[in-house]
Amino acid sequence: MWPIPTRRLKKLIETAYREGERRGLAVWCEDEAGPYQAIPQSGHCWQPTGVPGRYPHEYIRGGTAKLLRLFHPTTGHVRVKGVTHSTNAVLHPWLQAELAAILTTLPSVEPRLDLSNAAANRAAWACWQEGLSVRFTLLEELPPVRMLLILDNLSGHNNAAFVCWLISHGIMPLYTPLGGSWLNMAESMQHILLNRTLSGQQPETPEQLITWLERMFP
Numbered sequence: 001m002w003p004i005p006t007r008r009l010k011k012l013i014e015t016a017y018r019e020g021e022r023r024g025l026a027v028w029c030e031d032e033a034g035p036y037q038a039i040p041q042s043g044h045c046w047q048p049t050g051v052p053g054r055y056p057h058e059y060i061r062g063g064t065a066k067l068l069r070l071f072h073p074t075t076g077h078v079r080v081k082g083v084t085h086s087t088n089a090v091l092h093p094w095l096q097a098e099l100a101a102i103l104t105t106l107p108s109v110e111p112r113l114d115l116s117n118a119a120a121n122r123a124a125w126a127c128w129q130e131g132l133s134v135r136f137t138l139l140e141e142l143p144p145v146r147m148l149l150i151l152d153n154l155s156g157h158n159n160a161a162f163v164c165w166l167i168s169h170g171i172m173p174l175y176t177p178l179g180g181s182w183l184n185m186a187e188s189m190q191h192i193l194l195n196r197t198l199s200g201q202q203p204e205t206p207e208q209l210i211t212w213l214e215r216m217f218p
Contacts, residue, residue, distance in 0.1 A: 006177040008131040013174055013183045016128075016148045021074050025172075026106055029073065029150040030095065030157075031186035032086045034066035036213070038203045065209035070098055071186040078189070080217045082210030088156045096165060099149070103169060106146060118142075128172050139167050146170035152181050 020027040066086050070079040079098050083090055122138065125145050129135045136158070149166065151157040153175040166173050176183045197216055203209045 006180065009175070009177040010180060010183060012128060012130070012132075013150060013176065016150065016174055017073065017185070020148045025145060026102065026147040027073060027150070028099075028102065028147060029071045029184050029186035031069050031071070031152065031184055031189075032066050032091070033069060033190050033213075035064035036066070036198060036203075036209050037064050038205055038209055063206040065206040065213065067210075067213045068094055069186050069189065070095070070102075071189065073185050078217045080214055082214050084206050084210075088159060088162070091156060092159070092162050092165075095162075099147070099166075099169065099171060103146065103171075125167075125172060128174060136163055139164065142167065143170045145172050148172050148174055150174050150176065150184050150186075152176055152184055153178060 016025075016027055063084065066083055068081045068083060068086060068091060072078075079102075081094050083094075121142055121144065125138055125142055128145075128148070147170060149171050151173055156162075157173070157175065163173060181187055197212050198209075201212070203212065
């Protein structure tokens, strides 16, 4: 049985997927795929029958690469960036730039949604924390909520400055519970990346890995 806090987190995320867009909120997921190693990768190959593919018996480890991803489940649209490290100093500026760009594509807030009643506006935010025993503090002044962002529950995603930036731009973060990262639909792309990009390949450098990974999402 799910522990009560985990069950409530799961329900909030499921509600976001089912009803977020119908409530006029864009629903995006974020994840960092990898690290992928610059070494010969196992996988399928199209060698003629009886002529198996051969890997070198010696190779030099050429480093690793990761792929930062934003995924929109409703449309399947993906925004990516290949990196060699995904520290806060790398991840947060990229996320902020991409999320700000996404917000400019959303319909402007209609007068009926621009809640002048502060209590009603706060309730529109607080409903996405309903039933949770641990909640981050909402800002004193809140803009209308425009987007739900589903993230893994990593320490960098809970950074106070980053969370405040999200809220100030009308973005409500929802965190998957411990052991429940599968609730983040961006996770489903991991095997697709491996099978279509790296299966049977022999990348030699992180830069080559990044080029191949980004090419999947022009």
